[in-house]
Amino acid sequence: MSIVAKQCGVKFIPPSIVLIYENKNTSKMRKRIIPVRNFSQYSDCSQAAERMKHHVRHSVYLESVSLAQLERLHLILRDHLQGLSLDQSLAVHRGSDPNDEDLNKLSDEELNRRKAQMDELFERNRRRKEDPDFVYDLEVEFPENSVRETCSWDEEQSDDDEF
Amino acid sequence: MDAGGISDLDLEKYDADEQVKIICLGDSAVGKSKLMERFLMDGYRPQQLSTYALTLYKYTTTINGQTILVDFWDTAGQERFQSMHPSYYHKSHACIMVFDVQRKITYKNLPNWYKELREYRPEIPCLVVANKIDADIKVTQKSFNFAKKQGLPFYFVSAADGTNVVKVFKDAIQMALSYKKNSNDFMDEVMRELENFDLESKEETSDKEEETQEGKPDSA
Numbered sequence: 228m229s230i231v232a233k234q235c236g237v238k239f240i241p242p243s244i245v246l247i248y249e250n251k252n253t254s255k256m257r258k259r260i261i262p263v264r265n266f267s268q269y270s271d272c273s274q275a276a277e278r279m280k281h282h283v284r285h286s287v288y289l290e291s292v293s294l295a296q297l298e299r300l301h302l303i304l305r306d307h308l309q310g311l312s313l314d315q316s317l318a319v320h321r322g323s324d325p326n327d328e329d330l331n332k333l334s335d336e337e338l339n340r341r342k343a344q345m346d347e348l349f350e351r352n353r354r355r356k357e358d359p360d361f362v363y364d365l366e367v368e369f370p371e372n373s374v375r376e377t378c379s380w381d382e383e384q385s386d387d388d389e390f
Numbered sequence: 391m392d393a394g395g396i397s398d399l400d401l402e403k404y405d406a407d408e409q410v411k412i413i414c415l416g417d418s419a420v421g422k423s424k425l426m427e428r429f430l431m432d433g434y435r436p437q438q439l440s441t442y443a444l445t446l447y448k449y450t451t452t453i454n455g456q457t458i459l460v461d462f463w464d465t466a467g468q469e470r471f472q473s474m475h476p477s478y479y480h481k482s483h484a485c486i487m488v489f490d491v492q493r494k495i496t497y498k499n500l501p502n503w504y505k506e507l508r509e510y511r512p513e514i515p516c517l518v519v520a521n522k523i524d525a526d527i528k529v530t531q532k533s534f535n536f537a538k539k540q541g542l543p544f545y546f547v548s549a550a551d552g553t554n555v556v557k558v559f560k561d562a563i564q565m566a567l568s569y570k571k572n573s574n575d576f577m578d579e580v581m582r583e584l585e586n587f588d589l590e591s592k593e594e595t596s597d598k599e600e601e602t603q604e605g606k607p608d609s610a
Contacts, residue, residue, distance in 0.1 A: 294526065331417055331499075342419050349424065352525070364556040376532050377532065380494050381533075
């Protein structure tokens, strides 16, 4: 199955993530509603997003959806549970796209907080020397072929293109 | 451990055949130190030279029967100023430039780092490293044009699961050595010597090295 996500959204009742995707094999557009379970106003959104991203049944649909986006969707759900309106919630999170945040400009304290957040994922994915399948010099080739898609980060580039 | 202190900033030593200096560049929190630690494995304690906002990692290896001493220079927060002190670049033989595949801005900042690098070191090999691919393995199907455009070697890497970390560092050491052997940017060296005259003379006149480091907090 070849799934390409087109759009994501949320549904408040019951709390769910909505995904519009294209099945490349059939060229059909489909909608998938993924219920967000065991989630309260006190839940950790990044953990919940991770859980969903790697969910047995849903992960295949969410491959092309970034973890950051899933986390933002969960943040909106959590804001709703805390009594914020959708407008308020969007206003709070606008401009806080971690993708665009310049960590060089943060205070030490704030930078360390962000590093600690990143460390959670690092520790979860970490292979340790004690792990039975640990390989010190782990080489993986990612062959460059002609169908390789250009990263969207390059496409937007034009004005600040010094090099 | 070494005697430590300012003696490690004696840049003259990098002229010796068996010594190379490799620097790391890139934004805050892209995982530079994590990559170093993964390469050297745990239990390794780097030298923090906080006066210089610098972390030094020493590494010894044998290549073709010759013992090679490698000093890896890591930034320790200096990147916060979006610029590094000239001595950071001085006499370096290779550069490992890192960005975080999860954060676009760290990729967008590569040209700035690269520009500064080339101001000081126009010819040294530079490796571009896309770190944290464990967070989203899909990125490895994409091409990142910056490296290609500059004709630089490019690596998909994860400090967490170890993918290609050792390869990057081994390649960097090889490139640093062959640069050193074949380097013909003598003029470049002379220019840098002049530019760094102040820094060098300061170091040469300091006999009591440890004390000097403590006594001159404004020298960084």
